Amino acid sequence: MNRRNIEEKIFLGLMLASVFIVMGSLILIVTVIVLNGVPSLSIEILTQTSEGGFYLGAGGGFLNAIVGSLLLALPATGLAFLIGMAIALYLQKDFMNPRIANFIRICLDILWGVPSVVYGVFCLTIMIAIGMTGGSLLFGIIALTLLEIPIITRSIDESIKMIPIGLKESAYSLGSTKFETAVKVVRKQAMPGIIAGVLLGFGRGIGDAASILLTVGDSNYFPTSISDQTAALPTMILNLVSMPDQVVQNKAYAVAFILLMIVLLISIITRYLTKKSSKHIIK
Amino acid sequence: MPPSTIRSVLKNKIVLIGILSLFLSFIFLFLLNNFLLFALFLIVFIILLAYNFIKITRKLYDILGTRLMLFVTASVIFLFFLLLAVLIKGSLTILAEESLSNLLFSSTWKPFSGEFGLFAVIVDTLIVTAISMLIAVPISLLSAIYIAEYAPKKFRNIVRPFIDVLAGVPSVVFGLCALLVFVPLIRDDIAPFFGSRISSGFSLFTASLILSIMVFPIIISLCLESFNSVPIALKEASLSVGATKWETIKKVIFRASGPGVLAAIFLGFGRAFGETIAVSMVIGNQELIPKSLFGPGQTLASLIASNYTEVSSIPILASALIFVAFLLFVVVLIFNLLGFLVLRRASKRWKY
Numbered sequence: 001m002n003r004r005n006i007e008e009k010i011f012l013g014l015m016l017a018s019v020f021i022v023m024g025s026l027i028l029i030v031t032v033i034v035l036n037g038v039p040s041l042s043i044e045i046l047t048q049t050s051e052g053g054f055y056l057g058a059g060g061g062f063l064n065a066i067v068g069s070l071l072l073a074l075p076a077t078g079l080a081f082l083i084g085m086a087i088a089l090y091l092q093k094d095f096m097n098p099r100i101a102n103f104i105r106i107c108l109d110i111l112w113g114v115p116s117v118v119y120g121v122f123c124l125t126i127m128i129a130i131g132m133t134g135g136s137l138l139f140g141i142i143a144l145t146l147l148e149i150p151i152i153t154r155s156i157d158e159s160i161k162m163i164p165i166g167l168k169e170s171a172y173s174l175g176s177t178k179f180e181t182a183v184k185v186v187r188k189q190a191m192p193g194i195i196a197g198v199l200l201g202f203g204r205g206i207g208d209a210a211s212i213l214l215t216v217g218d219s220n221y222f223p224t225s226i227s228d229q230t231a232a233l234p235t236m237i238l239n240l241v242s243m244p245d246q247v248v249q250n251k252a253y254a255v256a257f258i259l260l261m262i263v264l265l266i267s268i269i270t271r272y273l274t275k276k277s278s279k280h281i282i283k
Numbered sequence: 284m285p286p287s288t289i290r291s292v293l294k295n296k297i298v299l300i301g302i303l304s305l306f307l308s309f310i311f312l313f314l315l316n317n318f319l320l321f322a323l324f325l326i327v328f329i330i331l332l333a334y335n336f337i338k339i340t341r342k343l344y345d346i347l348g349t350r351l352m353l354f355v356t357a358s359v360i361f362l363f364f365l366l367l368a369v370l371i372k373g374s375l376t377i378l379a380e381e382s383l384s385n386l387l388f389s390s391t392w393k394p395f396s397g398e399f400g401l402f403a404v405i406v407d408t409l410i411v412t413a414i415s416m417l418i419a420v421p422i423s424l425l426s427a428i429y430i431a432e433y434a435p436k437k438f439r440n441i442v443r444p445f446i447d448v449l450a451g452v453p454s455v456v457f458g459l460c461a462l463l464v465f466v467p468l469i470r471d472d473i474a475p476f477f478g479s480r481i482s483s484g485f486s487l488f489t490a491s492l493i494l495s496i497m498v499f500p501i502i503i504s505l506c507l508e509s510f511n512s513v514p515i516a517l518k519e520a521s522l523s524v525g526a527t528k529w530e531t532i533k534k535v536i537f538r539a540s541g542p543g544v545l546a547a548i549f550l551g552f553g554r555a556f557g558e559t560i561a562v563s564m565v566i567g568n569q570e571l572i573p574k575s576l577f578g579p580g581q582t583l584a585s586l587i588a589s590n591y592t593e594v595s596s597i598p599i600l601a602s603a604l605i606f607v608a609f610l611l612f613v614v615v616l617i618f619n620l621l622g623f624l625v626l627r628r629a630s631k632r633w634k635y
């Protein structure tokens with residue numbers, strides 16, 4: 001065996017080790033959360049709202065946090081989807097000068113990379129400016145919408161780019177307007193990208209803690225209006241885990257388990273739906 | 284409405300009759316006080332209007348829809364600049380109180396006595412980010428090469444979802460795992476091994492470890508993308524002149540996809556730099572210049588998370604935190620732009 005082959009063997013070993021580390025870290029995370037979370041999980045904890053002094057060891061569950069998280073992430077994803085869809089359709093060559101469109105794409109990519117805590121601070125600044133303290137559902141939704149817009153827009157945009165030009169041309173040649181082509185033809189063709197983008201955005205939104213932490217506050221009840229404070233899964237984990245009592249800390253693992261399951265479920269649904277929806281796409 | 288549409292609407296005779304009937308109805312109402320005829324002509328007008336609306340409705344939808352999309356796009360771009368403006372305006376208060384050099388190069392952070400020196404925090408941030416990148420880059424690169432070039436197809440189909448899922452795990456879950464696994468590990472084994480006797484486990488190194496795991500999926504998936512876009516003919520040419528697979532990777536694939544890899548590293552750096560929650564859970568949250576890697580620290584992002592609760596009691600702290608957020612934004616902006624420029628230069632120079 002000569003030197004070249006030995007070098008290749010060494011690097012192959014390193015590569016296998018790296019892949020093992022990467023896959024191992026995910027397996028480690030899932031097992032740690034499952035092992036610690038499942039024992040402290042019960043029906044009560046899933047179906048009750050927290051009682052006063054929940055963080056000090058009082059009873060109750062975290063249904064308010066689950067509902068709060070959904071009330072934050074669902075409207076935010078809906079808003080971000082509407083906005084993202086409009087932008088992604090408008091970035092097409094048919095509507096906009098490609099140079100400007102590329103500039104907007106760069107802006108969106110930068111926004112994608114912006115740490116979520118910056119959006120939190122942005123909303124916090126506005127809250128301070130209008131004299132609101134303690135947090136509200138509304139600003140949580142705004143922060144999450146800002147976070148999700150670039151994610152959803154760019155993934156819809158990428159799948160719109162893949163659409164064969166002939167398809168659009170044939171729509172035009174049948175007399176449809178630009179808007180009709182965009183809404184009826186391009187939208188249907190981009191369906192896998194839309195589903196993937198929306199679910200990706202939803203997953204990011206429901207799991208993001210930094211922007212929520214600064215904007216929504218905390219509450220033991222279901223929010224009844226958009227100016228109410230609300231509990232959310234990620235912030236509840238942070239609050240629980242910072243407590244000294246071991247029993248209280250164990251609840252954090254249960255919350256984390258639920259959060260992780262939601263995220264895993266989303267990624268499975270994404271796989272299934274994108275596969276299903278790409279069946280009817282014209283290549 | 285653009286003039287061409289208005290003209291085409293006016294050309295329509297029905298519109299003319301409609302306008303005439305509206306005109307007549309007004310004459311009957313105001314000059315002749317005849318309500319019956321006024322109502323009659325008004326009804327004629329409304330019917331004609333409705334008829335016309337259906338006729339021009341496709342064109343109208345086209346215009347309105349396009350305008351709406353333009354409006355949404357423009358307002359998001361506006362939002363991008365609003366974000367910058369709000370951050371700059373918010374940090375002006377602290378910049379008026381303290382000089383920029385004092386903020387950046389003094390290392391005492393005591394918000395209660397009005398001292399806002401960020402130097403220690405900046406140093407900690409750089410150390411944590413650098414170590415996490417040192418761990419993450421080689422591992423991610425090697426795995427990406429394996430997945431792209433060596434792995435059998437079956438294995439590849441298993442690994443891809445793994446990486447996607449890892450990318451989607453919430454940062455608070457990463458933080459919790461670090462708390463459960465890395466903190467005791469470093470307190471009991473790793474820190475004593477390196478001769479650091481008293482370590483609580485909440486340290487710069489713990490934060491770097493968890494950050495490197497969080498960065499894996501970003502770098503791997505971006506690298507895979509650029510490895511896969513190397514044309515197969517290029518690899519075949521190299522293999523056909525007798526290079527081994529590894530030599531082909533080293534001399535052909537790395538060169539061809541180098542800019543993509545560099546851009547991936549920049550993006551990963553941005554992610555590690557701005558990560559907040561996972562870091563703040565394990566770094567110990569003390570604004571100190573580190574004596575060892577196993578001592579506590581604070582990064583720019585985690586500083587915001589651990590200080591925001593006092594914002595209502597110390598007004599100027601809000602401004603200081605906004606300044607920190609502004610720093611984060613600018614650094615991430617620069618790194619994203621660098622990644623973009625590298626890719627663009629490369630796409631001009633190397634055309635495969």
